[in-house]
Amino acid sequence: MRAPVVPLRREGPGLEPAQLTHRLLRRIIGQEEAIRTIVPYVELYEAGLAPAGRPVGVFLLLGPTGTGKTRTVEALAEALHGSDRHVLRIDCGEFQLEHETARLIGAPPGYIGHRETQPMLTQAKLNAAASERSSLSIVLFDEIEKAAASLGRLLLGVLDKATLKLGDNTTVNFERSLIFLTSNLGAREMARRTRQRFGLAAAAPAPEAGRTLERVALGAVKKRFSPEFVNRIDQILTYRPLDREAFERILDLQLEELHQHLAGRLGEAAFRVMLTEEARRFLLEQGTSAEYGARELKRTLHRHLIQPLARVVLERLARPGEVVRVEPAGGGGRLCFRAGAGSYTAA
Numbered sequence: 001m002r003a004p005v006v007p008l009r010r011e012g013p014g015l016e017p018a019q020l021t022h023r024l025l026r027r028i029i030g031q032e033e034a035i036r037t038i039v040p041y042v043e044l045y046e047a048g049l050a051p052a053g054r055p056v057g058v059f060l061l062l063g064p065t066g067t068g069k070t071r072t073v074e075a076l077a078e079a080l081h082g083s084d085r086h087v088l089r090i091d092c093g094e095f096q097l098e099h100e101t102a103r104l105i106g107a108p109p110g111y112i113g114h115r116e117t118q119p120m121l122t123q124a125k126l127n128a129a130a131s132e133r134s135s136l137s138i139v140l141f142d143e144i145e146k147a148a149a150s151l152g153r154l155l156l157g158v159l160d161k162a163t164l165k166l167g168d169n170t171t172v173n174f175e176r177s178l179i180f181l182t183s184n185l186g187a188r189e190m191a192r193r194t195r196q197r198f199g200l201a202a203a204a205p206a207p208e209a210g211r212t213l214e215r216v217a218l219g220a221v222k223k224r225f226s227p228e229f230v231n232r233i234d235q236i237l238t239y240r241p242l243d244r245e246a247f248e249r250i251l252d253l254q255l256e257e258l259h260q261h262l263a264g265r266l267g268e269a270a271f272r273v274m275l276t277e278e279a280r281r282f283l284l285e286q287g288t289s290a291e292y293g294a295r296e297l298k299r300t301l302h303r304h305l306i307q308p309l310a311r312v313v314l315e316r317l318a319r320p321g322e323v324v325r326v327e328p329a330g331g332g333g334r335l336c337f338r339a340g341a342g343s344y345t346a347a
């Protein structure tokens, strides 16, 4: 006779794993391998099968600037908890000096500043990063290469035993946490290799090129961090440089976000924006950067599209529900916005 099936613990409504993968793939372009590696750790946790005594998962996200490392963590928080603010985020750039690490754990009682220092990594803050939907907290140590060595030492215990001792001798438990470390270590060398082998405007690097990038990245990590530290990382994920198609899809995503933003902010008065093919091409040309990835695209959109749209709103050029047509103007260095009540050409 077969034993009755014991249902696994599930917390709250949760997200179906397939749905989670799907959502992340829609938001993060061109980094499928990373997403398909991360999601099973969430599943393990939601199924109640994550091992005790350590974090649910520890990931090191490597790769060039503006390829979606930080965005992946935000998108995961959005999918799991309903908001990308559900992340306990430590910007390691703020902890470049040895003594600054004390702000993370607070000073011991009796020390100067003990009362004023509210540590950044408390159990309450960790718990606040979870939500009714899921009790899994997402922790992000962003741009870890900038951190002082003392932060690395402090992290060892967190990564290994899921505990952190604070200045006041209490401990924080990270067993219900996914920990992400991001870094662009090795990115410059990776970029050099990509250019050498594929030319600047390369198509998607072939899988074996991906392996080369991984080796370069891992080499840089091993130079910077101790073997104990590297050993405690579950997965090292190398983000790929974005190709032309990825930039196009990211542009579409950002235009979609712009429409949501307009609808959210302007309510009934919201209008839509329609870019001609030439306008799209202009934004892509201005916003494609081997050095800054999609960050440059974001900046370009802000400067050439979003800022001029403020004038369209202030001058009441567009009626509610109207479609504003956007096309290149003059010599092609800027965009023109045409609506029923008139047009505006950006400076």
Ligand SMILES: Nc1ncnc2c1ncn2[C@@H]1O[C@H](COP(=O)(O)OP(=O)(O)O)[C@@H](O)[C@H]1O
Pocket (backbone or CB within 6 Å): 027, 028, 029, 030, 031, 064, 065, 066, 067, 068, 069, 070, 071, 072, 182, 250, 253, 293, 294, 295, 298
């Ligand atoms: N792969 C990607 N898919 C979708 N958007 C991306 C991707 N890479 C970058 N972006 C966009 O560019 C911005 C900067 O990317 P980010 O994830 O912060 O870069 P980094 O890899 O340096 O952490 C994001 O907020 C997002 O809008």
Ligand SMILES: [Mg+2]
Pocket (backbone or CB within 6 Å): 069, 070, 071, 142, 143, 182
């Ligand atoms: Mg980042």
